[in-house]
Amino acid sequence: MDKTINLTLKVWRQNGPREKGHFETYQVKNISVDSSFLEMLDILNEQLISENKEPVAFDHDCREGICGMCSLYINGRPHGPDDDVTTCQLHMRRFKDGDTVTIEPWRAKAFPVIKDLMVNRSAFDEIIAAGGYVSVSTGGVPDGNAIPIPKPDADEAMDAAACIGCGACVAACKNASAMLFLSAKVSQLALLPQGRVEAKRRAIAMVNKMNELGFGACTNTRACEAECPKSVSISHIARLNREFLKASFAS
Amino acid sequence: MSKSDLKINSKIPEGQLAEKWTNYKTHQKLVNPANKRRLDVIVVGTGLAGASAAASLAELGFKVKNFTIQDSPRRAHSIAAQGGINAAKNYPNDGDSVYRLFYDTIKGGDYRAREANVYRLAEVSNSIIDQCVAQGVPFAREYGGLLDNRSFGGAQVSRTFYARGQTGQQLLLGAYQALMRQVHNGGVELHTRTELVDIVIVDGKARGIIARDLVTGKLHRHFGHAVVLATGGYGNTFFLSTNAMGSNGSAAIKAYHKGALFANPCYAQIHPTCIPVHGEFQSKLTLMSESLRNDGRIWVPKKKEDAEAIRAGRLKPTQIAEDDRDYYLERRYPAFGNLVPRDVASRAAKERCDAGFGVNATGLAVYLDFKEAIERLGRKVIEERYGNLFQMYEKITDENPYETPMMIYPAIHYTMGGIWVDYELQTTIPGLFCCGEANFSDHGANRLGASALMQGLADGYFVLPYTIQNYLADDIRTPRMDPDKQPEFAEAEAGVTKRFEKLLAIKGARSVDSIHKELGIIMWDFVGMARNKDGLKQAVEKIDAIRKEFWTNVRIPGNTDGMNVELEKASRLADFIEIGSLMARDAYNREESCGGHFREEYQTEEGEALRQDDKFSYVSCWKYAGDGQEPELVKEPLDYEFVKRAQRNYK
């Protein structure tokens, strides 16, 4: 129950987007294996504050794997060495006493570092703003049951909609491609009759925006899918491609 | 204590319950499209209430400025709601109606909510479902293609719409997408990683905010003809709660300091099924959905020596014989059994643990056992129903709930209290509105499951966009102010700067978190699940001591330039201390037990909550009286015109 471990942490420190970053090495001791990875970083920060040093900045919020705020590239994997989890759900029992843990921010041109391990993911918001919605305003909509939707379609739409926008797909991809993120939204809305209406417009607008923001191309390595904490499938990328190509050839 | 001449006017429209909202809408003032473009509305917060309000107001043509402390509007903590959203659609044909949803909500709130507000909430609930479906929210469906419903605590009908265990996420993404559409169209100016640090009042009206850019550390002034707070609840006063780490009550405290009333601060909901605390470095508590209680049986050992052996790690729960287990909820509440409401289940768990029967190394946990359900239904059925929750549990605790019972313990989850608003969702400061969990209005003393999402979206999509016009219609001649030329803005900004400088100058020895944890323990011990007069009195004193400790001994590294997470946390903690103090005072004042507020002195012989309707049928509204002064209590009487009050009974 009360097993504890000691670790060496190599943490990326960077003061601002334009500053040069570097690794700092820290020691943390007596970390309970039942604590989460972020709690371990909390302990590190308490330690730094007590030494009058500046704590490590990292993004986090809900700490239950749904807000998509936490990130971190831990020992060569986004969200660290466990499957289907976000960093906040990663627990220290995944590490061994004496391990060296390298902690880096997401690396992508479209995700500039804000400070230390924090990156700016507003590119994702821009992609959604370009067309990741159904253009209906509040009020004046039909009854919820007016249009029946086949259960398999609704379920597949939900599979895609489970995306939490954390950016692990971009971080895992050797090309820093945002295709899994983008396809999840395009696919969700293309599968539902409500979103079908403007599916073409949406696909083109969102793909153009993604390109403009400097994300790479999809090479179908499936790294995104492997690291996605919500197991979003690359089959949505196929649907996105289909939507985009259909829309392009028709216009 | 100086009595102010403040009179509470809740502005309830005339007429029968079912006619009030229609009457209001028929007679309210509206703003014409050309004038809407000339009116600025500030919306703080991007959760269900904030995002839906910002999007809807922009769709109408208002110029909206929307603020969030996170990196994206989609991170707001509404995203974590699991179970579902209620609506009176009566799709299953099981006898549901607007009145029944209204009645269940009023009863669930232990008769401490405003009838007219709750009725309106039930009335617009159906439109919310239609709106979300139109936005592409992938609600669960049946094979026929129509929407599916599930049942939830406190109701006899199935009226809960859901999207797997991620309903909050899907609804928030729907609102977020509507918001981003308006950002794209230029109707909303979005400010992410930006925190409200003060509200600016000009000539008695809310006219803007001072906001801190959390990345650069710079303060910015923003003007608005009206300001809407949709900043969520203050559960994090307890440090450990199911809220997100960033959830805070600071906007509410700023409003309170400017003259808005803080209503019913003591009504906090404690959720019975959370994963127990594992150690002192725990940062937050994780909720396990209420739905688990449908099939799980809750128990502790009958014999104290067994409980002790389990705590010491000498005995495993699976080794305890059936006869030596105390299924205390089934024993005490044979009619409802494991499905009693949240407040009842939480108190029963605490009672057993306090009596020395608790498990886990800490003694602060009870078992939630699926053995019987697995035997009855088969592992596959259980896996289909709760697979994702079991997996989540295993990731956190490293224990397999298919083989060994889960351990659970109650935790702070939601705050029913909040900023006082009238029927129009306007605070006592003209032009300052408050919606969602941040206000106090609809849940009374206890919130039913699947009602928080309903209220947030009702306020944002269907209530505020109407009621705010009634206010703004009188403001069409007010030109946009230049905040740089307005002395009130400069003054507010100077105040904020001074406060931050004061915080940084303390240079004490203790980290923000260490003080926050201490506050949390006091809150949990004295203002938690069971409260009493003596404890609450102590709590007020202890919180005063913490306030002193904080303002003399906190250590915040760095300065105001650039990002400073510790400074953000410290500023919020200073406000949590004020809220904690208000909660304790309010709980002390309310000498009765109702919903989430349980005073040990007021219970039935069987240990159930005992209301004192003759004395406490009112909303406690606290008015700020100045730094270090006792706040003033103003009462809004709750007259029940349409519903007859009764003792809640779940036996």
Next chain:
Amino acid sequence: MSNFLTVNIGRKFIMSISGIFLILFLLFHMSMNMVLVFSAEGYDMICEFLGANWYALAGTLVLAAGVVIHILYATILTLQNRAARGTDRYAASNRTVTEWSSKNMYVLGLIVVLGLLLHLYNFWYNMQYAEIAYGHDGYEVPAGSKIVGDLFVQPLYVAIYLVWLAALWFHLTHGFWSAMHTIGWNNKIWLDRLKVISNIVATIIIIGFAVVPVKFLIFK
């Protein structure tokens, strides 16, 4: 359609279409090679048929264009993808489990191109090119079967060709399903099926090509 060729998916579409075209060519080429296993005369007839005739030359030009486009877009995309990672790179080596070939398509492609250059020198240069350049001077192009036979009695060449084919195999196992995926012809159910088909297609092509050199090495 306006900016189809400037966005990633459009460029990837070009990669896919040119890739599938090249796979079809490989199948065509491979089936002709198979003739040599059974009949040297038949093979020589095909070689003559595909000599410096206008249709064969036109076909060669289209094929060359396909190769150039495929390589050109691969290069553009690779440069763009490298830029997308940003200036700071990960210090820890990546530990995400993925299909190895998918991450090394450009390198595999380079090996394939090197092999291709050798191959063109060994064969095309001595066959079609020789006919174009010297055919009108009465130059007699040697029979295809002889050129093949002379080359593959040398174990070193056989080894080089087998390495080349191995790289091609890896390139194709990923390339085929990936192309289908990029065109949008994929879904949850077909994802695994396409990968199987991809492996089968690649294996058939590579075995078909490998048979000839191996046969000549063993049965000199």
